[in-house]
Amino acid sequence: MTIAVAKLSDPTVRAAVTAINANDRxxxxxxxxxxxxMSDDGSDRDLLPWLDKEIFSSHGHMEVQTESDGGRALIANFTNETWGEMRTAWRFMVSDGRISRFETGQA
Known part of the structure; x- marks a missing residue:
């Protein structure tokens, strides 16, 4: 079962998932x-190159399965043209409507 992006609780996270799914860098x-x-599988990464490689140039897409922590922690099936589909965990740190950090990795 998936959660519709429009139903995600945190407005900043909802906007981030919307942008990812629209390939809107x-x-x-x-x-x-x-x-x-940001970090990926526990290792800090260089943010912009990671975003370009893992999400935007490879057409990343998230199907959110669960949310917790007020909508700032997600479990999602993430698909891109590089790796195919994988079950991933995402945690967003949001301050004043902006993402200060996110952490992702296999769930």
């Missing part, structure tokens, strides 16, 4: 705090 970047950081 500009909209996603507009949600990031100036000094935003």
């Amino acid at each position: 500009k909209a996603f970047l507009a949600l990031l705090a100036e000094d935003a950081t």
